[in-house]
Amino acid sequence: MNSVPPQDLNHPAPRRTSHRRALLVAALCLLPAAVAGPAGQASAAPGAPAAPRPAVTAGEAVASARLAAIRQDPAALQAFFRAMPKGGELHNHLSGAVTTEYLIELAAEDGLCIDTKTMTAVAPPCGPGTRPAADARTDGAFHDALVREWSMQDFPPGGNGHDHFFDTFGKFGEVTWRHRGKLLAEFADTVAEQNQFYLETLVTPASDSAKKLAGEVGWDADLARMHSKLVAGGKLDKVVAEARKEADAGDAEFRTEARCATDTPRPGCGLTVRWISQVSRGSTNERVFTQMALGMRLAEADPRFVAVNLVQPEDWDTSLANYRTQMRMLQYLRGVYPKAHVTLHAGELWPGLVKPEHLTFHIGEAVNTAGAERIGHGVDLVHEDDWQRVADTMAERRIAVEVPFTSNAQILGVKGADHPFETYRAHGVPIVLATDDPGVSRIDITHEYRYAAETYDLGYRELKDLARASLEYAFLPGASIWQGNPTRDGYRLAGACRHDEPGSERLRPACRRLLDASPKAAVEWRQEAAFGAFEHRVATGSVGS
Structure with missing residues (x-):
């Protein structure tokens, strides 16, 4: 799951046919003028001159015309x-990524019970007020009720989507903690089948041990002293070791479930996967700090882990009260663990959900204090103090915003023109589309790309650049295949591979060295080969017909 099959990097590019040339002539005649001019996510950041955008390729012209x-x-x-x-x-979030139907089946396999009043999965034996989860295999009404309680299925438009969404995790939590590997196998298949090439997913490593350690150490507002207490006597390293063993077990379960060592591997076996450590922002200060330190120490010790992120509702009273303190925690720990990445849920707020003063600083603090390299959601951008400066800073530092449209609509009721998507684009902020919790939301990444195209009238080149951005701003090590600032100037191949064609069997030595040395470049190159194959299929009429 963590490697890129070399045959995918060298798959021969399809030959152009006369049929494709005929389609290209028609496409160039029909192509909107805007496609041949500035395309992609945004204009240049303030003070940075934009280079001319790369010319539209023949394949892009055909795909653009077909989409139109x-x-x-x-x-x-x-x-x-x-x-x-x-x-x-x-x-x-891995626990919210797989389908609800799969969670119900896992609950049945494990012999779990369902509290019939709250529809929450609980450990056996099944006593009064509960019934076996396995009953959902034969009782259709019971099964459908579980699906509605554990997801956004059939949720009424006027209901409290925020609370229902977050409540689902507690209802199926007894299922998900038991099977990290099986959940990954299920979700990795979905990601691969959606024609994606890389996955970063959120989990909570060594949760119980981290909680116990935090309780033993207690809170100390002197962060350096607090950290010293955690690492004294190898205490934190013992939790790191446990987290790595936990990951080993999950990886083994994944490989077994996905049949990766057999002649019939599931699609997810070819996916590159990395973990992000969750931090429960609604917890006590000592637990938050301990989870942060664990996640960042883990990212420096184990290449499977790349970053930390704060989870749980940003609008909870404890989350709001401790927000600035948590940003300072990350600021300190970034100095201790400079190799660990930070991506933060920030600005997942909206007027009416919190007091106005809470809308004014969360994204700015995440960027300027915590040093976040990506921002998740960022929905309340225009309510921030000096929000234009915040957006421009994100553009200048190439801090991407992760945009899950459906999640924002379901939790906050924000969509269409109210969403800051176009504002981020106008300021040159890198944007990547995401799903957040596709199992809970009942969607997939295809839905999010289609929503973006239909709601904001995006053309093929702009959508292609969104896909490229999701690899360019991934936390994979190594050099990119792209030169400069592609969000501002467009995606141009860097020197090592600028004369090579993705998908070609023959690569110049410099390009081959880059792809062999850089996991990021390897995945990006794989996607470019896939784009070539996709555009060929569009040209021959085998896609979208």
Whole structure:
């Protein structure tokens, strides 16, 4: 699951046919003028001159024209977006990523029980007020009720989506903690089948041991002294070791479930996967700090782990009260663990959900104090103090915003013109599309790309650049295949591979060395080969017909 099959990097590019040339002529005639001019996510950041955008390729022209022609054909649009390469999945919670139906089946396999009053999974034996989860296999009404309680299925438009969404995790939590590997196998298949090439997913490593250690150490507002207490006597390293063993067990379960060592491996076996450590922002200060330190120490000790992130509702009273303190914690720990990455849920707020003063600083603090390299959600941007400066800073530092449209609509009721998507684009902030909790939301990444295209009238080149951005701003080590600032100047191949064609069997030595040395470049190159194959299929009429 953590490697890129070399044959995918060297898959021969399809030859152009006369049919494709005929389509290209028609495409260039029909192509909107905007496609041949500035395309992609945004204009130049203030003070930075933009280079001319790369010219539209023949394949892009055909795909652009095809997308324009099927705008009013839902079935053709769905086929087009499902087949289109869509980069990486950078913002998702593994426990909320798999389908609810799969969680119900796991609950049945484990012999769990369901509290019939709250519809919460509980450990056996099944006493009064509960019934076996296995009953959902034969009782359709019971099964459907569980699906509605454990997801956003059939949720009424006027209901409290925020509370229902977050409550689902507690209801199926007894299921998900038991099977990290099985959950990954299920979700990795989905990601691979959606034509994505990389996955970063959120889990909580060694949760019980981290909680116990935090309780033993207690809180100390002197962060250096607090950290010293955690590491004294190897206490924190013991929790790191436990987290790594936990990951080993999950990896083994994944490989078994996904049949990776057999002649019939599941699609997810070819996916590159990395973990992000969750930190429960609603917990006590000592537990938050301990989880942060654990996640960052783990990221420096184990290449499977790349970053930390704060989870749980940002609008909870404890989350609001401790927000600035938590940003200072991260600021301190970044100095201790400079190799660990930080991506933060920040600005997942909206007027009416919190007092106005809480809307004014969360994204700015995440960027300027905590040093976040990516921002999750960032929905309340225009309510921040001096929000234009915040956006410009994100553009200048190339801090991407992770945008899960459906999650924002379900939890906050924010969509369409109210969403800051176009504002981020206008300021040159890198954008990556994400799903957040696709199992709970009942969607997939294809849905999010199609939503972006239909809601904001995005063309193929702009959508292609969104997919590229999701790999460019991934926490994979190594050099990129792209030069400069591609969000500002467009995606141009860097020197090592600028004369090579993705998908070609023959690569110049410099390009081969880059791909062999850089996991990031290898995955990006794999996607470019897939784009070439996709555009060929569009040209020959086998996509979106």
